[in-house]
Amino acid sequence: MSEELLSVKNVSISFTQYVQGLNQHELKVISDLSLDVKKGEVVAILGSSGSGKSLLAHAILGILPENGTCEGDICYKNEVLTQQKKEAIRGKEICLIPQSVNFLDPLMKVKEQAIGDVKGEEREEALRKQREIFSKYGLAEEVDDLYPFELSGGMARKVLLSTALLSNPELVVADEPTPGLDEKSVKETIMDIKNLKEEGKGVLLITHDINVALEIADRIAIFYSGFVIEINKTENFADTGKLLHPYTKSLIEALPRNGFKLTEGVQPLEEVPGCVYYDNCPIKSDFCKENRPNLIKCGDAMIRCHNYDKEVK
Amino acid sequence: MIELSPIDPVKSYAAEMGASVQQIAALRSYWQVDVPTYQKLIDWLLDLLQLNLGVSLIYRIPVIKVIADKFTASAILMLTSWIISGVFGFSLGIIAGAKEGSWVDKIIKGYCYLLQSSPAFWIGLIIMMIFSVYLKWFPIGLAVPVGTLASDVTFFDWLYRLILPAFTLSIVGIASIALYTRDRLVNILNSDYFLFARARGESHWSIIKRHGIRNVLLPAITLQFMSFSELFGGAVLVEQIFSYPGIGQATVAAGLRSDVPLLLAIVLISTVFVFVGNTMADVLYKYVDPRMRGEDDE
Amino acid sequence: MSKVSFLNPLNSMNLRQKTLLLIVIIVLVLITIFISSYSIDTTNMVTNFALRNQAPSFEHLFGTDWLGRDMFSRTIKGLGLSIMIGAIASILSSFVAMIMAFISSINKYGDLVMSWLIDFFSSIPHLLLLIMISLCLGKGAWGVIIGVAFTHWTSLARVLRVEIKEINTSEFVNLARKLGKGNLWVAKEHILPLVVTQIVVGTLLIFPHAIMHEASITFLGFGLSPHEPAIGIILSESMKYLTMGDWWLAFFPGAALLVVVLLFDILGEEIEKLLDPTKAQK
Numbered sequence: 093m094s095e096e097l098l099s100v101k102n103v104s105i106s107f108t109q110y111v112q113g114l115n116q117h118e119l120k121v122i123s124d125l126s127l128d129v130k131k132g133e134v135v136a137i138l139g140s141s142g143s144g145k146s147l148l149a150h151a152i153l154g155i156l157p158e159n160g161t162c163e164g165d166i167c168y169k170n171e172v173l174t175q176q177k178k179e180a181i182r183g184k185e186i187c188l189i190p191q192s193v194n195f196l197d198p199l200m201k202v203k204e205q206a207i208g209d210v211k212g213e214e215r216e217e218a219l220r221k222q223r224e225i226f227s228k229y230g231l232a233e234e235v236d237d238l239y240p241f242e243l244s245g246g247m248a249r250k251v252l253l254s255t256a257l258l259s260n261p262e263l264v265v266a267d268e269p270t271p272g273l274d275e276k277s278v279k280e281t282i283m284d285i286k287n288l289k290e291e292g293k294g295v296l297l298i299t300h301d302i303n304v305a306l307e308i309a310d311r312i313a314i315f316y317s318g319f320v321i322e323i324n325k326t327e328n329f330a331d332t333g334k335l336l337h338p339y340t341k342s343l344i345e346a347l348p349r350n351g352f353k354l355t356e357g358v359q360p361l362e363e364v365p366g367c368v369y370y371d372n373c374p375i376k377s378d379f380c381k382e383n384r385p386n387l388i389k390c391g392d393a394m395i396r397c398h399n400y401d402k403e404v405k
Numbered sequence: 406m407i408e409l410s411p412i413d414p415v416k417s418y419a420a421e422m423g424a425s426v427q428q429i430a431a432l433r434s435y436w437q438v439d440v441p442t443y444q445k446l447i448d449w450l451l452d453l454l455q456l457n458l459g460v461s462l463i464y465r466i467p468v469i470k471v472i473a474d475k476f477t478a479s480a481i482l483m484l485t486s487w488i489i490s491g492v493f494g495f496s497l498g499i500i501a502g503a504k505e506g507s508w509v510d511k512i513i514k515g516y517c518y519l520l521q522s523s524p525a526f527w528i529g530l531i532i533m534m535i536f537s538v539y540l541k542w543f544p545i546g547l548a549v550p551v552g553t554l555a556s557d558v559t560f561f562d563w564l565y566r567l568i569l570p571a572f573t574l575s576i577v578g579i580a581s582i583a584l585y586t587r588d589r590l591v592n593i594l595n596s597d598y599f600l601f602a603r604a605r606g607e608s609h610w611s612i613i614k615r616h617g618i619r620n621v622l623l624p625a626i627t628l629q630f631m632s633f634s635e636l637f638g639g640a641v642l643v644e645q646i647f648s649y650p651g652i653g654q655a656t657v658a659a660g661l662r663s664d665v666p667l668l669l670a671i672v673l674i675s676t677v678f679v680f681v682g683n684t685m686a687d688v689l690y691k692y693v694d695p696r697m698r699g700e701d702d703e
Numbered sequence: 704m705s706k707v708s709f710l711n712p713l714n715s716m717n718l719r720q721k722t723l724l725l726i727v728i729i730v731l732v733l734i735t736i737f738i739s740s741y742s743i744d745t746t747n748m749v750t751n752f753a754l755r756n757q758a759p760s761f762e763h764l765f766g767t768d769w770l771g772r773d774m775f776s777r778t779i780k781g782l783g784l785s786i787m788i789g790a791i792a793s794i795l796s797s798f799v800a801m802i803m804a805f806i807s808s809i810n811k812y813g814d815l816v817m818s819w820l821i822d823f824f825s826s827i828p829h830l831l832l833l834i835m836i837s838l839c840l841g842k843g844a845w846g847v848i849i850g851v852a853f854t855h856w857t858s859l860a861r862v863l864r865v866e867i868k869e870i871n872t873s874e875f876v877n878l879a880r881k882l883g884k885g886n887l888w889v890a891k892e893h894i895l896p897l898v899v900t901q902i903v904v905g906t907l908l909i910f911p912h913a914i915m916h917e918a919s920i921t922f923l924g925f926g927l928s929p930h931e932p933a934i935g936i937i938l939s940e941s942m943k944y945l946t947m948g949d950w951w952l953a954f955f956p957g958a959a960l961l962v963v964v965l966l967f968d969i970l971g972e973e974i975e976k977l978l979d980p981t982k983a984q985k
Contacts, residue, residue: 153604157595183606195601197616198696209611239695255605522965524915526922527957530938534950638830642919646942657923660834672831679826
């Protein structure tokens with residue numbers, strides 16, 4: 093059960109941007125991110141929306157835009173993924189479940205998109221498989237010939253899911269699979285992802301919905317201001333005493349009051365030299381202001397805070 | 406035939422606004438006419454309702470006949486180059502867009518920018534110099550007197566003389582469609598569904614083929630239909646250079662010699678022509694795009 | 704910065720510096736052409752039958768015509784004229800566009816009239832409309848200028864109309880209105896500064912079209928009079944001599960016009976990039 097599928101080591105993703113008057117601006121979206129996903133495990137990355145979490149998914153699949161650069165190593169089954177290797181296994185062993193119906197070609201019937209570019213006998217085979225998996229997720233035969241704009245929210249969700257699963261991948265990267273769905277569809281999505289886990293697949297779930305994360309994930313990585321500040325087992329989230337980082341604690345403590353919504357983290361645009369949580373931290377010391385903490389092991393969990401670093405203490 | 410002085414075309418414009426029935430009379434009494442301009446305009450419009458466009462002053466036959474003759478010739482010229490420029494422009498645009506940033510892209514883009522900035526008539530002159538003067542493959546257009554009717558020319562002659570103007574007009578038309586196609590494709594290459602197609606493991610060219618062309622084709626054809634106005638302008642210049650007996654040449658002749666009934670008729674027909682193009686573009690969108698159609702029947 | 708990606712393949716300069724440099728160079732070239740067209744030595748352009756129809760040489764870079772006039776001098780003169788007419792026409796054209804956009808922003812009816820006018824003007828082929836206007840105004844420079852001005856305003860007017868609509872319904876304008884600010888105040892404080900970019904870029908982008916259309920119409924015989932050293936005139940005269948193989952009569956003046964048009968085109972686009980960075984993101 094504990095075979096490692098994906099391991100991300102010290103990955104940073106940045107973009108070069110132009111602002112008014114063509115001044116160049118280097119924007120670091122993800123800094124020094126490390127995490128791993130094992131077989132039959134769901135790992136969630138939890139962070140506020142629009143904070144650039146999706147880019148990790150894009151980096152894993154090798155589909156970052158041209159002005160983006162990715163440093164650090166991404167390994168699949170203990171093998172470093174080069175761009176070439178990413179291209180070879182994406183869509184086969186690693187699959188992406190995208191955010192919304194916008195990720196489907198608006199002018200192509202969904203079944204054609206699902207099967208990809210195949211001809212002749214292969215096409216027949218692909219269509220058979222596509223039908224099989226579509227019915228597995230409760231999509232009627234009429235859906236095959238619909239265009240993306242004709243799909244309802246729940247249907248679109250399932251189409252995206254089954255399209256991604258057509259090649260029976262080992263690792264699934266689900267990018268915000270729940271926003272904009274009604275409660276019933278959210279429940280179904282949660283069930284579907286749990287089933288994937290039962291089948292022994294690894295799932296990397298990228299979400300800003302803390303309930304979904306708590307419900308499906310085995311471990312949750314907290315993403316704050318471009319950094320993963322804590323990775324902890326989901327069961328520990330039931331008891332704030334078992335959580336490590338002050339941000340995580342305040343986040344969970346605040347939940348009942350703010351209706352289980354994730355607080356919008358203040359995301360400093362400028363890079364700070366020290367700890368990103370310095371300004372809001374209740375247990376900070378002067379040392380935190382100038383020195384950036386590393387992600388270190390603390391029992392079963394990972395934590396990015398000087399208070400847990402024995403060397404600093 | 407009165408040769409009107411170009412010094413006062415406003416006057417001549419007003420004078421010749423006369424309706425067809427009174428046309429000759431109006432012309433003869435050119436200097437004493439004191440029917441107000443709006444009256445003439447109304448007369449002209451009334452005649453128009455009866456499909457009577459008056460008599461051409463330079464060709465001395467009903468305007469409608471001149472138009473019919475000239476427009477057929479021009480329509481063939483424009484249609485040929487419309488199709489050629491569409492097909493070539495689209496292909497070049499796809500190639501450039503697919504290889505965005507590469508030297509192929511840069512060459513195609515540079516070539517299109519160059520074309521877009523070059524005056525159409527200059528390209529015509531250069532092509533004439535190369536093919537007619539140096540290579541002597543084609544006759545020099547000017548040999549045919551202005552005003553020759555299309556019916557006086559044999560089919561072979563006419564086809565022979567169609568090649569260079571059509572070639573020129575096609576080259577001129579390629580630039581905008583190629584650049585547009587390229588930009589559209591580049592946009593699609595940055596779209597979410599392109600990203601997902603890549604994530605599913607489709608190869609670059611397969612995505613271009615399956616998703617790129619599918620999504621660019623319709624807007625590109627639409628643009629091509631909307632370009633009728635420029636096509637017409639180009640035809641006027643090209644016909645003038647190669648002495649191709651079409652509507653463009655008639656326009657210039659009518660303008661230079663103040664043949665107002667003919668000129669007005671040409672404006673009318675070209676407006677209809679442009680309108681037809683724009684309408685076709687609209688209709689195309691409504692019936693081909695599944696999003697507009699509601700029902701699909703591919 | 705630590706790691707600049709492959710955005711700048713050329714050298715260590717960033718895009719901003721390169722754009723600025725390009726703009727400066729283009730402006731300098733255009734100004735040089737314009738000024739030299741007025742200060743150029745006109746003795747070369749005197750009729751001199753001894754030097755008839757000479758092919759390009761070091762003495763006469765672009766050759767000479769059938770009257771022995773130096774084509775290089777004539778071309779530069781023509782370009783100066785083109786630039787001047789283009790400038791007047793495109794500025795006039797932007798004024799028309801601004802007035803039209805203003806009318807459309809007054810109320811529903813104004814907008815209706817304006818969109819009808821735009822449709823009307825864009826459904827008659829430009830060249831034809833130009834011929835008509837220039838005929839009505841009695842050929843010559845003014846006919847061309849007014850003609851070009853009245854056929855090229857539609858695209859800019861369209862952009863401005865959308866832009867003004869967007870700003871007018873935006874939150875900060877709503878807020879300003881709630882605070883009791885008048886229409887004029889809103890127009891001055893919010894709309895004008897935001898559309899200035901569009902107007903500047905729009906005017907520059909009309910420029911190349913204006914120059915080209917002026918040359919086309921002159922070439923056809925509706926524009927400037929044959930006594931002017933315009934490029935259109937030069938080219939239409941050259942047609943008579945092309946058959947004799949005097950290729951330089953048409954090639955160089957046309958190519959020079961192309962270069963000027965291209966320069967204006969690039970200038971407009973670069974300035975647009977500078978003012979609207981979303982266009983430069985890739």
